[in-house]
Amino acid sequence: MAKLETRIHDIVLKNPVMTASGTFGYGEEFADFIDLSRLGGIIVKGTTGERRQGNPYPRMAETPMGMLNAVGLQNVGVETFCKDVYPRIKNIDTNILVNVSGSSIEEYCRVVEPLNDLEKIPGIELNISCPNVKKGGMGFGTDPAMAAQVVKEVRKVYHKTMIVKLTPNVTNIVEIAKAVEQAGADSVSLINTLLGMAIDVERQRPCLSTITGGLSGPCVKPVAVRMVWQVAHAVQIPVVGLGGISCAADALEFLMAGAKAVQVGTANFMDPTVTVMIVDGLQDYCQRHKVEDINDIIGII
Amino acid sequence: MKQIADFTIVGREQLGEQYFTLTLRHPGQLPRIEAGQFVEVEVRDCPAVMLRRPISIHDVDESQNTLKLLVQIVGKGTRKLSELKVGEGLNLIFPLGHGFGVEGASPLLVGGGAGIAPLFHLAKCYRRKGVEPTILLGGRTKELIPVRDAFEQYGRVFYATEDGSLGAKGLVTQHPAFEGEYDHICTCGPTPMMKAVGRYAMEKGVECEVSLENMMACGIGACLCCVCDTDEGHKCVCKEGPVFDVRKLTKWLAATK
Numbered sequence: 356m357a358k359l360e361t362r363i364h365d366i367v368l369k370n371p372v373m374t375a376s377g378t379f380g381y382g383e384e385f386a387d388f389i390d391l392s393r394l395g396g397i398i399v400k401g402t403t404g405e406r407r408q409g410n411p412y413p414r415m416a417e418t419p420m421g422m423l424n425a426v427g428l429q430n431v432g433v434e435t436f437c438k439d440v441y442p443r444i445k446n447i448d449t450n451i452l453v454n455v456s457g458s459s460i461e462e463y464c465r466v467v468e469p470l471n472d473l474e475k476i477p478g479i480e481l482n483i484s485c486p487n488v489k490k491g492g493m494g495f496g497t498d499p500a501m502a503a504q505v506v507k508e509v510r511k512v513y514h515k516t517m518i519v520k521l522t523p524n525v526t527n528i529v530e531i532a533k534a535v536e537q538a539g540a541d542s543v544s545l546i547n548t549l550l551g552m553a554i555d556v557e558r559q560r561p562c563l564s565t566i567t568g569g570l571s572g573p574c575v576k577p578v579a580v581r582m583v584w585q586v587a588h589a590v591q592i593p594v595v596g597l598g599g600i601s602c603a604a605d606a607l608e609f610l611m612a613g614a615k616a617v618q619v620g621t622a623n624f625m626d627p628t629v630t631v632m633i634v635d636g637l638q639d640y641c642q643r644h645k646v647e648d649i650n651d652i653i654g655i656i
Numbered sequence: 657m658k659q660i661a662d663f664t665i666v667g668r669e670q671l672g673e674q675y676f677t678l679t680l681r682h683p684g685q686l687p688r689i690e691a692g693q694f695v696e697v698e699v700r701d702c703p704a705v706m707l708r709r710p711i712s713i714h715d716v717d718e719s720q721n722t723l724k725l726l727v728q729i730v731g732k733g734t735r736k737l738s739e740l741k742v743g744e745g746l747n748l749i750f751p752l753g754h755g756f757g758v759e760g761a762s763p764l765l766v767g768g769g770a771g772i773a774p775l776f777h778l779a780k781c782y783r784r785k786g787v788e789p790t791i792l793l794g795g796r797t798k799e800l801i802p803v804r805d806a807f808e809q810y811g812r813v814f815y816a817t818e819d820g821s822l823g824a825k826g827l828v829t830q831h832p833a834f835e836g837e838y839d840h841i842c843t844c845g846p847t848p849m850m851k852a853v854g855r856y857a858m859e860k861g862v863e864c865e866v867s868l869e870n871m872m873a874c875g876i877g878a879c880l881c882c883v884c885d886t887d888e889g890h891k892c893v894c895k896e897g898p899v900f901d902v903r904k905l906t907k908w909l910a911a912t913k
Contacts, residue, residue: 377879377880378874378878378879379878380876380877380878384874384876384877384878385876385878387657387658387659388658388659388660400880408889408890409880409883409890411885412870412882412883412884412885412890413870413871414880414881414883415871415872415873415879415881415882416871417705417706417707419703419704419706420703420706421706422706422707422873424873424879424881426879426880426881429880429883429890572706573706621873623874623878624707624708624873624874624875624878624879625698625706625707625708626660627660627749627874627876628660
């Protein structure tokens, strides 16, 4: 058996396979289908200062090899998360990270503070890249100075591992990655969804209530691999790769491009067991290629 | 408990141009399935279709370990499913969602078009409880009411078609049987029909369950794409629904869209 263990700052993952925020609920939704303890980590739904209802329906449109979504951070809010959700999921034997979102720096700080005290939450993923909210979100992630400022302020109040999730909707993602590294991020994850749009020509109106939304799924993978490769060569902190991963070969592309770990997102919708199949596939690949430690192939490209 | 399983197609029937049924045998033992629950069907070898397709469970035969889907061909995914043949496999995630309560002593079931699919299993469940439902089925034409006679074993069946080709001419809500004395109404079909039925039930103070059909991705409450704007906030049709008590849907009933 090859060693699949990897590390993101202070967090040891039993394997590099995590789940992407917003595609895996709080993990519980998938407990009927897989043994959650087989995952390297679970990144739970984006959490904000208060409960949010998200955007109006319709919020989803299927596109070739992908989908657009405009959920808009519907979530229970940090207080309910700590009080009701955390006790239910804290004993799942994997790394549970909270994806943190907000409309202002003050809100981001308000969300992370109580998370410090949750013993079984070893880190956060700071979402400065949600394309589906009117205020904040991606606005913070498209400007290097603003991105750095959010990270700096959150760094002051959050003491565990902080991964910063980057948007691909920028001219130069390397510049943003370097800015957040400088500001104190322990890791970066990329990519969030690509801003997209689809039109229902029969009805002559946009498919989504918000007109634009975030594109995900296999169609974004080549863009994501390219960005992970660029960023992994430009920063010292570990990179977490995601975007269109639906099999072990896809995950391996990201690892070889330089990602220390990967996240599986949209593929969970097509097959709720896909994550464990990817874990098995990585093990199988290592045995076929006589790789003793998965870290030996990380960043080889 | 939800599961993912490879079924085998053991029966297929074409019902007019737009509809077909697939009878699917479970590889092991079928779990208990509530009327109104649905499956997420994988569509293979169809590049234009990435997501599974949510389809309601039309019938369950525990003795044969089979379930039946009634499918309307509406797009690329359902077109591809219509090409499947007996003997081929089909991967399903099931049973999903919250079904009908099977309540009341004199229930009325109102179905339109593809919405009649879950009402068949529902009528059977009522009959098993010793209750004879009144079943009112509607469509634009006779051909668009894909299953007819089979309902008669479970209840009193009435039809309404817009062109008068079967039963009374007009909408289901204009049918004399609609105004009978009922203590519970269940409806599934086009949104304007369900809203009309729901509003009527609210006015009369009769309990009413509606089965919604929103676009969805995961089917298990993870993606939050299929929400309905209920009186308790956005709820996932796939998980908290598809069957809702209309008393929780007053905003939805009032909305014109």
